[in-house]
Amino acid sequence: MNRRDFIWTLPGIGASVWLTGCATDPVTGKQSFVMMGKEQEVAVDKQHSPHQYSEDYGVSQDAALNRYMDGIGDRMASRSHRPDMPYRFQVVNANYVNAYAFPGGSIAATRGILLEMESEDELAALTGHELGHVNARHFAERQAKGTLVEIVAATATIAASSKYPQYGELAQLVGSLGGGALLSHYSRENEREADALGMEYMNKAGYSPQGMADLMDMLNSQSREKPNALELMFATHPMSSERLATTRQSLQTTYKDSAKKPLQRERYMDNTARLRAIKPAILAEQKGESLLGQKKFNEAEDQLDKALSLAPDDYPGLVLMAKTQMAMKKPREAQPYLARAKAIYPTEAQASQLTGVTHLQLKQPDRALAAFQDYDRLLPGNPNTTFLMGFSLEQMGQKQAAAQQYANYLRLSNQGNQAQHAFNRLKGWGYVK
Ligand SMILES: [Zn+2]
Known part of the structure; x- marks a missing residue:
């Protein structure tokens, strides 16, 4: 067992070992006290993202769809505050509606959410929002506030409830380190910042920021129709009427002109045709x-x-x-x-x-x-x-x-x-x- 594994098993010790002192916040340019350096963000990503991907039935086997998603992500990542991160944008096979980012730049959207979007600008908004979390280093910030302990605890409490595992109960252990336990849960503050960064990046990459409002509208109506499928999305990325209002406000101010750009609907429909067929x-x-x-x-x-x-x-x-x-x-x-x-x-x-x-x-x-x-x-x-x-x-x-x-x-x-x-x-x- 290496030191990092050891740290992950011992809540309380981790924080002090990970303390790396001051670093510059890439978004605000201010000096901030962060717990993790880039190397550690990449290491945590590498350790955890494969398990989340497997829980989500693996990365889509549709190579063209992944290339499409990666292309959209790259266009924005190169214009982001941290263009040097080893980003990878992929579609995972899960049916529920969700998207997430790991701190080293592994970003995924489920096929369930891809099915519900109607333009490339919406997908850019989704991807831009996740890029926002990576760029503003929200994961490191949450770790500093104790999310590390939550992850360890969630991993440790999934065992069956009897004295020792019965054959039937073993089924509960399977395939997971606890549904969503590896995903970051963000604050409303984090969400507001990720929305703003997402709009900034998509605008720089030539998309219509209107896609962000469309995405939020879609998520709100989906959560009314099938709340189960969006439970994890809203648990990790808290939705609020304020988020939508703030987005609409910037469409009328900061992005007044670019919001009028035509939406890329046809290109989105072409690239997701195989998925929509099933x-x-x-x-x-x-x-x-x-x-x-x-x-x-x-x-x-x-x-x-x-x-x-x-x-x-x-x-x-x-x-x-x-x-x-x-x-x-x-x-x-x-x-x-x-x-x-x-x-x-x-x-x-x-x-x-x-x-x-x-x-x-x-x-x-x-x-x-x-x-x-x-x-x-x-x-x-x-x-x-x-x-x-x-x-x-x-x-x-x-x-x-x-x-x-x-x-x-x-x-x-x-x-x-x-x-x-x-x-x-x-x-x-x-x-x-
Ligand atoms: Zn979020």
Whole structure:
């Protein structure tokens, strides 16, 4: 374990080690006391963004769509306050409506939000807003105020509620470090600043700042129609009537002239045509996810059946169907969906972890271990995988190897029922006095 991992596991110590003294705020030019340097921002990004992307069913396999998004982002990034950051703009396969930025410049929008926008200017507004968070260094600012502790706590408390993990409950551990736990939650102040920077960047890049007001209007109407799909977006980027009013105000003042520029609708529709072709499937998956969350498994299954009949090779659709089967305690039925998902998107890790859990549910720990090792190769650094490998080895009767994994796990997480289970085993086996 390197020092950075160690820092992340110990709230309270992190802040003092990360203290790097004064730095210049790239946006205001003022000296400010920030906790993280650029190198650390990039390191945190590299450590966390792959896990969030996997939770969101991976980066879209549509290379042209990613190039389109990256092109729009680059046009603005080169005119931003921090043009030297290693930006990467991508679409992730999640169905819900969201976008986010990691501090090193990894910026993503979900396919769920891409489906709802109607012009390139709206996408530029969305991307510009996220760029605003990176440029104003809001992540570092939030870390300084204790978000670091929140992330660690969220990671540690996802364990199942019983004395030790039951096979059914293992399903809850899968694929995630806690929904959205890795995402920054911004303040209203941060949001106001990101909106203003977003408009500045999009204007410099030649877009119509009107796209920002259109984007906010769309988000407001979507949140009325399907609040579930926007929950995380509004939890991380608090929306307010004041944000929209401020945006409208600057359209009438600062951006009076450029706001009249025609919106790039056709180009947006052309570039998102392949995505919009499967819109009915994506909407059915959104419904399925919401039903799954309400534990209405049969109704969720119906929606996912519908989605898969419309888009049979859709990775998120297949994985969601497998999750539904697993929630109904039908691991054997889940497996063909996972096998198909893996075949369609071999470099995406989530299906491997779920496969491992189905094998645990079927009391096949050796096959479970192989699947978790596969996951760990594709996406290293998930503490849950370390625990699950230990758990598989324990079921296989390989105490020493299991103890090694449990000890590794306890270095990553020292709270919750998984940690308790790991500790009890180490004690019971005589590794801990
Ligand atoms: Zn925001």
